Ligand SMILES: Cc1cc2nc3c(=O)[nH]c(=O)nc-3n(C[C@H](O)[C@H](O)[C@H](O)COP(=O)(O)OP(=O)(O)OC[C@H]3O[C@@H](n4cnc5c(N)ncnc54)[C@H](O)[C@@H]3O)c2cc1C
């Protein structure tokens with residue numbers, strides 16, 4: 001919805017250093033994966049994913065990066081901001097066994113999404129990754145949802161050691177091994193038998209119906225390489241200005257997909273056609289920036 005609404009900040013929660021959740025009493029009617037545009041009336045309007053949304057309240061979780069977000073961090077409860085939205089595509093709501101792979105400040109949108117998935121009866125495994133313990137988000141909130149939560153840090157200071165993709169690889173490569181053992185190898189036939197599968201226990205392996213990712217683009221690019229045949233959706237964060245499909249600043253090659261309208265959540269069949277995925281993105285002027 002492109003109508004502009006002025007709202008009072010109802011709650012501010014410090015999550016970790018430089019990350020805060022701002023909540024608003026307003027019936028947003030958003031779907032998981034969608035975003036709002038927010039301005040503080042002092043210059044600029046920026047996109048933020050919705051980290052929670054109930055009947056009469058919604059939240060966004062923001063990392064302090066530059067000028068705009070630093071100004072937001074000066075705000076208090078009761079201060080006014082203005083929003084448009086919610087905008088964009090949303091995640092497919094599966095009721096199967098799903099894997100959510102998240103990294104960094106893009107993880108909170110999975111809180112809202114997990115609640116909706118649980119309502120639809122999905123069985124959720126969530127990989128919640130960060131570089132180090134102090135940067136890991138929503139550990140307690142995700143923990144309370146009763147999902148299969150795998151916290152992981154690159155440096156091993158909390159949870160598993162490794163990136164979100166390292167953990168996904170462990171879960172998903174086991175699935176490929178399962179396929180290799182579909183028929184029992186005959187004597188002298190090594191074609192379906194791989195040494196890596198020797199001693200492997202079939203009952204320990206997860207089978208996922210759908211995979212979702214929200215995180216740095218290079219994380220999603222690496223994840224794409226280990227997903228195999230499973231259906232997936234990725235949430236893309238690219239430079240956005242209008243959020244209503246007219247300025248062209250968020251289009252991606254070669255399809256001209258507008259990430260503010262056809263995205264930010266894109267399905268596998270589209271992602272596989274994106275020649276710029278994991279190679280470059282664009283800045284405010286539209287100039288290509290290599291990853
Ligand atoms: C769909 C979508 C959802 C997002 N969700 C979140 C979120 O939930 N939490 C969060 O903290 N951030 C989110 N972002 C990124 C957020 O919009 C930027 O971090 C923010 O605009 C930075 O503004 P700044 O002035 O503080 O920093 P700047 O110094 O202006 O920019 C720092 C970096 O932020 C990004 N950025 C700046 N302006 C924009 C813009 N108009 N559109 C997209 N990216 C921009 C660029 O990568 C830039 O290099 C999202 C972006 C998109 C596109």
Ligand code: FES
Nearest residue numbers: 241243245248260
């Ligand atoms: S932000 Fe303007 S077309 Fe997407």
